[in-house]
Amino acid sequence: MRFLIFLSVVMISSCKNDGSTRTEDNSQNKTTNQNFQYTNELIHESSPYLLKHAHNPVKWKPWTDSAFKNAEKENKLIVLSIGYSTCHWCHVMEEESFEDTEVAKLMNDKFVSIKVDREERPDLDMVYQTALQLVNGTGGWPMNAIILPNGSPVFLGTYFEKEEWKNILVKFSSEYEKNPEKITEYATMLADGVQEVYEEPAKQLSNEITPNKFVNGIMEWATVWDKQWGGNLGQQKFILPPNLTMLLDYAVMQQNEEAENHVINTLDKVIHGGIYDHVDGGFFRYSTDDTWKVPHFEKMLYDNAQLVYLLSKAYKLTKNKEYKIKVEETLKFLKSEMRNEDGGYFSAMDADTNGEEGVYYVWKKEELQSLLGDDFELFFKYFNIEDRQVWEDGNFVLNNTISKGEILKEFELSEEAFDKKKENWKSTLHQARQKREKPTKDYKILTSWNALLIDGLLEAYRAFGDEKYLTEAVSVFNYLKEYNYKDAKLVHSYTKDSKQKEVFLEDYAFLAKSAFTLFEVTLDVSYLKISKELMTIGSEKYKSNSELFYYNVSNDLVPSIINTSDGVVPSANAIMAQNFLRIGHLEYNTDYLKKAEVMGALITGDFENHAVSYGAWGSLLLQQAYPFYEIVVVGSDAKGILSEMSGTYLVNSIIVGSTIESDISLFKDRFNDDETFIYVCQNNTCKLPVKTVSDAFGQMRSFGYQGFR
Secondary structure, X not given: OOOOOOOOOOOOOOOOOOOOOOOOOOOOOOOOOOOOOOOOHHHHOOOHHHHHOOOOOOOEEOOOHXXXXXXXXXXXXXXXXXXXXXXXXXXXXXXXXXXXXXHHHHHHHHEEEEEEEOOOOHHHHHHHHHHHHHHHOOOOOOEEEEEOOOOOXXXXXXXXXXXXXXXXXXXXXXHHHHOHHHHHHXXXXXXXXXXXHHHHHXXXXXXXXXXXXXXXXXXXXXXXXXXXXXXXXXXXXXXXXXXXXXXXXXXXXXXXXXXXXXXXXXXXXXXXXXXXXXXXXXXXXXXXXXXXXOEEXXXXXXXXXHHHHHXXXXXXXXXXXXXXXXXXXXXXXXXXXXEOOOOOEOOEEOOEXXXXXXXXXXXXXXXXXXXXXXXXXXXXXXXXXXXXXXXXXXXXXXOOOOOHHHHHHHHOOOHHXXXXXXXXXXXXXXXXXXXXXXXXXXXXXXXXXXXXXXXXXXXXXXXXXXXXXXXXXXXXXXXXXXXXXXXXXXXXXXXXXXXXXXXXXXXXXXXXXXXXXXXXXXXOHHHHHHHHHHHHXXXXXXXXXXXXXXXXXXXXXXXXXXXXXXXXXXXXXXHHHHHHHHHHHXXXXXXXXXXXXXXXXXXXHHHHHHHHHOHHHHXXXXXXXXXXXXXXXXXXXXXXXXXXXXXOOEOOEEEEEEOOOOOOOOOOOOOOOOOOEEEEEEOOEEOOOEXXXXXXXHHXXXXXXXXXX
């Protein structure tokens, strides 16, 4: 393997982790009648982010073997720049440096320059971000590196101003010409650093999970909970749905009031804060402050998909109708703005419009007064439209910090009258917003992120019983089968003209999970077949020397990565383990159950010491540390009974059914033509079959089960 990592010398930059998009809508074609002064090799790509750079004077190339061979032949260093469509500072650096002819001449003369969309190649991003973090202590985007023709970095950073960037280019190009051995030496200083990071999970010792270890992890995480505003303490806040989902399950399972209050407080603050779009629905990526007031205005599919799932679960627990409303509004936004005509969902919507952040979403006081008329005073109070709350350039972010009860009392309104006014406000502001130029979208259809949306839609269907959510989940799944999964071959990213063939563990893991849930909801075994097929292919394609799986398939320029930590998007290894557990229980597949157990055991220590980074793993470990239940419904009315059960918040259980005779282990020899029975089982022990949901829940209580409300 030519790609070992690394080494860097000097880090000049600070991390920039902002975002903004300048991408095209799916209806636009990458070729236009416009005449451009410059065109580079990115013109042949389909990624909106790469196409945005196709007319830079920099002679950008995509990541290909030929680009590296060219650098080796010409004896040049490589500039590697990784970004994504909703990265604000990526576009700032483009305007300042990559569109500048002086900078471009320096890059073209002295370097081979490669552009990468991190959403198309998350494996490359992981590797170089790890290097950046080892050297600089933090990461971010844009990620700009100077690397050798064998892929090894000699310098890494994030955003640089023009003169700073020019100095870096001159310094390293001159040094490489004068002292190539020294540069190579720098490149081997941390040669084992990244390799160690990605080999470490495989080297960890198994550590059997116990309730005490699980609780230790929760207690360690609890030290950074923000008890007032929810989320974790910090100057910026991300919602982190995998963590909150796991914590809510734990809270219900153990009847832990503190944990439950933290999740509910976080959700309440989030849905009322500026991080939620109170006009059109949907959540922004993160809050730039610690009170959820001012967001970074990009909207990502993965955030919204997982928040639909989490809010639907929370509704089953609390019956808080505001959660239901936010789910409805978010799904309406996604379908209206993020869905293509064939049923796939785009990856992101920009924060910027014509280079100005948030202008599509914010409001000036005078504009609101004109639009709302007599209702402005009420609106003013509810959404903090006060001079001291102004954001930038006289603009306000809608941010509700006063309770509805206080508003009703102060303005002597009934709840029905107030809700009617809110609907009128939204309609009025929506119409006004439609006259503005919309942010653009990144129209890539990512397999893993669309799979997360399927999960969200199915949980919404279970919580609210609305068939439209199930219909849409099936539609998205069918889209992925049609465009992203052909002849048992999966791709990570699809656009109409895409030539991308890369695919990653998360695509197999997430889609297998969605397929299994579709089987649970519809009872259609064709979904189970696809889920098992994806698990079989994924397990073989990404197998490693340990019980964990590689994230990617290696080649000469990219090492194999074993990635275990969760971020906003869950760990692919964690979802693989969850899938093994669910299928294992359904089919009494002891190999699958053992696989899930061993994978969890390898992460137990990490969870115990740093649970905040292992939320999806926590969901698995919860199911292994505490009793797990199988609820099986067999008979002609199985679907109706399962639908009745699905509105209840259930933890640590698999709920499956069949309306026909089946050889699947949990159904075998249990079908009766005349009646529908419910079987409750735990640890290879089953109660006598019963006919009603209340009797089944009673049996679960007799097992000592507390994990439902």
